[in-house]
Amino acid sequence: MEQTVIQRPLPDAEHKRKRAIRLSRVLGRALIYFALLFMGAGFAMPLLWMVSTSLKTDPQVYHVPPIWFPNPLRLRNYPEMLSQYPFGVYLVNTLRYALPTSVGVMVSSALVGYSFARISWWGRDVLFFLCLATMMIPFQVTMIPLYLIFRNLGWLNSYKPLVIPTFFGNAYYIFLLRQFFLTIPQAISDAAHVDGASELCIFLRIVLPLSRPVLAVVCLFQFMGAWNNYLGPLIYLNREDLFPLALGLQQMRPLMTQAKALLWPYLMAASTCVVLPVIIIFFLAQRTFVEGITVTGLKG
Amino acid sequence: MTATTQGLNRARRREVRRFITGVLFACPWIIGFVMFTIYPIGASLYYSFTRYDVVREPLFVGLGNYRNMLFEDATLRIAIGNTLYFVMIGVPAALAVSFLLASLLNNEVKGRPVFRTVFFLPSIVPAVASAEVWRWVYNPRYGLVNATLKAMGIAGIPFLSSPALAKPSLLLIEVWAQGTAIVVFLAALQDVPRSLYEAALVDGANAVQRFFHVTIPMCTPSILFIALTGLIGAFQYFTLGWLLTNGGPKQATEFYSVYLYRNAFRFFKMGYASALAWLLFILIVTFTIIVFRSSARWVYYGGEGS
Numbered sequence: 001m002e003q004t005v006i007q008r009p010l011p012d013a014e015h016k017r018k019r020a021i022r023l024s025r026v027l028g029r030a031l032i033y034f035a036l037l038f039m040g041a042g043f044a045m046p047l048l049w050m051v052s053t054s055l056k057t058d059p060q061v062y063h064v065p066p067i068w069f070p071n072p073l074r075l076r077n078y079p080e081m082l083s084q085y086p087f088g089v090y091l092v093n094t095l096r097y098a099l100p101t102s103v104g105v106m107v108s109s110a111l112v113g114y115s116f117a118r119i120s121w122w123g124r125d126v127l128f129f130l131c132l133a134t135m136m137i138p139f140q141v142t143m144i145p146l147y148l149i150f151r152n153l154g155w156l157n158s159y160k161p162l163v164i165p166t167f168f169g170n171a172y173y174i175f176l177l178r179q180f181f182l183t184i185p186q187a188i189s190d191a192a193h194v195d196g197a198s199e200l201c202i203f204l205r206i207v208l209p210l211s212r213p214v215l216a217v218v219c220l221f222q223f224m225g226a227w228n229n230y231l232g233p234l235i236y237l238n239r240e241d242l243f244p245l246a247l248g249l250q251q252m253r254p255l256m257t258q259a260k261a262l263l264w265p266y267l268m269a270a271s272t273c274v275v276l277p278v279i280i281i282f283f284l285a286q287r288t289f290v291e292g293i294t295v296t297g298l299k300g
Numbered sequence: 301m302t303a304t305t306q307g308l309n310r311a312r313r314r315e316v317r318r319f320i321t322g323v324l325f326a327c328p329w330i331i332g333f334v335m336f337t338i339y340p341i342g343a344s345l346y347y348s349f350t351r352y353d354v355v356r357e358p359l360f361v362g363l364g365n366y367r368n369m370l371f372e373d374a375t376l377r378i379a380i381g382n383t384l385y386f387v388m389i390g391v392p393a394a395l396a397v398s399f400l401l402a403s404l405l406n407n408e409v410k411g412r413p414v415f416r417t418v419f420f421l422p423s424i425v426p427a428v429a430s431a432e433v434w435r436w437v438y439n440p441r442y443g444l445v446n447a448t449l450k451a452m453g454i455a456g457i458p459f460l461s462s463p464a465l466a467k468p469s470l471l472l473i474e475v476w477a478q479g480t481a482i483v484v485f486l487a488a489l490q491d492v493p494r495s496l497y498e499a500a501l502v503d504g505a506n507a508v509q510r511f512f513h514v515t516i517p518m519c520t521p522s523i524l525f526i527a528l529t530g531l532i533g534a535f536q537y538f539t540l541g542w543l544l545t546n547g548g549p550k551q552a553t554e555f556y557s558v559y560l561y562r563n564a565f566r567f568f569k570m571g572y573a574s575a576l577a578w579l580l581f582i583l584i585v586t587f588t589i590i591v592f593r594s595s596a597r598w599v600y601y602g603g604e605g606s
Binding site for chain 2: 020023028032033035036039040043044046047048050053061062064065066075108109111112114116118119121122123124127130131134136137138139140141142143144145146147149151165167168169174192199203210217224227228230231235245246247249250253264267268270271275278279282286
């Protein structure tokens with residue numbers, strides 16, 4: 001740089017132009033950082049506000065202007081909320097149906113995805129197309145007849161309506177798994193066929209072990225889907241002792257108002273407890289997550 | 301001669317065996333498809349022509365439900381209007397914000413993983429929890445926004461209790477939870493070939509021109525994907541509307557799915573709700589087709605020449 005200056009002093013105009021370019025680049029960077037920080041603060045605000053409120057006393061909650069860092073921190077809100085309200089019951093209920101659906105969806109969707117990806121049979125492509133088409137049908141269309149079926153079977157107020165259907169595969173996961181199975185070289189299957197291996201054997205011994213990451217994605221997505229599901233439990237469950245967290249969290253507000261408890265701190269503590277597992281799962285499996293979204297997002 | 305027929309037979313036998321294995325592997329979905337999709341669709345179509353309160357047998361009323369829906373139900377008209385607001389304004393707004401955020405994240409900036417996480421996390425927050433959190437943020441007196449405003453001597457904003465603001469307030473929550481779209485856009489942005497930007501730079505295009513003439517056209521396939529999934533989601537918008545405003549104030553947030561749910565499981569008008577579900581399906585399909593048709597004009601697929 002200095003060398004060029006010594007060799008040939010820049011004409012004034014060119015010097016100015018270069019400085020202007022550098023200035024605009026710096027300004028551009030500053031603008032990007034400013035926008036990221038501004039939007040980032042906005043996006044982070046509700047969850048930070050939730051955690052902050054969960055650690056407050058009542059006077060701190062109703063303080064104007066709002067307090068971001070309560071002093072002292074009232075950590076006791078958590079054990080108090082957990083012991084005074086049936087959060088634990090709701091949690092166990094959630095697990096009681098979320099875990100079986102994860103297993104069910106994974107096993108059934110893997111079988112079906114394998115059939116659609118690696119066995120070529122008459123009518124397969126038509127059925128695969130139908131399978132994709134079912135994703136277009138809004139839940140509202142099948143919701144009422146499904147409710148009536150499960151009602152006639154006496155399955156209301158049980159987890160069966162939420163669990164059993166997942167054992168019949170889910171179009172979205174079938175698609176996800178099929179896309180993955182297609183990437184496994186056909187030569188491996190052919191070699192196994194020559195050695196006399198059955199299709200089931202190839203599926204269990206070769207394809208499934210190779211597919212662990214994508215199976216994990218399916219399990220995770222389904223678990224979180226069940227954890228977040230509101231409409232399903234709302235339709236099928238009306239006994240409070242069966243409520244999962246999604247319904248239970250709503251149930252806690254009237255209970256707390258009745259008990260004249262620390263309403264907002266407790267509610268925010270409960271909300272934090274509902275959000276936290278999801279965030280932990282996300283951090284543990286960040287990469288699989290993002291891959292799962294991009295695979296279905298770009299190829300779908 | 302016999303050798304070839306034998307070969308043919310063997311080939312056929314193998315095909316039959318493959319068919320049987322294929323069907324066996326796929327049978328969970330095939331059975332589920334019949335029980336949980338085909339039958340409910342048929343039943344729903346049948347119920348839509350009946351009056352059915354669950355207690356008594358369904359009573360066939362012909363096109364009565366549809367006639368009510370189209371000519372008499374004023375609430376439905378409001379619900380369709382509210383839902384279209386979400387579809388026509390909410391979906392593009394959410395798409396624009398998430399595309400902008402993805403573009404910002406696509407720069408070489410310090411702390412990019414932190415920003416990415418901050419923008420993505422809201423999308424995995426369970427709807428019930430985000431309902432509680434936003435109810436508190438929007439609280440008219442002590443919520444984060446209004447308490448701050450009050451401290452500055454500014455009157456509070458009635459986010460959820462004013463008919464004019466309720467929909468935009470709910471919309472803001474949706475925009476907040478667009479992490480999936482951001483991830484999809486970020487992946488698309490990273491796939492835009494460097495050479496295109498260099499060529500544009502040589503041609504003297506500035507940053508804004510490069511954004512509109514290189515970045516956006518190259519990302520149109522994923523924009524289409526996000527627009528379609530967003531559209532379908534907006535038509536089915538339920539949980540937060542149900543939990544936060546439940547139709548009110550003055551029906552400003554009476555969304556289609558909320559109204560449908562109320563008819564089915566609060567008023568037990570199963571027949572009418574089924575007809576509503578079919579109208580919803582028709583609306584979704586129509587809008588999807590319109591967007592899909594239009595995509596031929598604005599979506600650019602790298603491989604197709606030009």
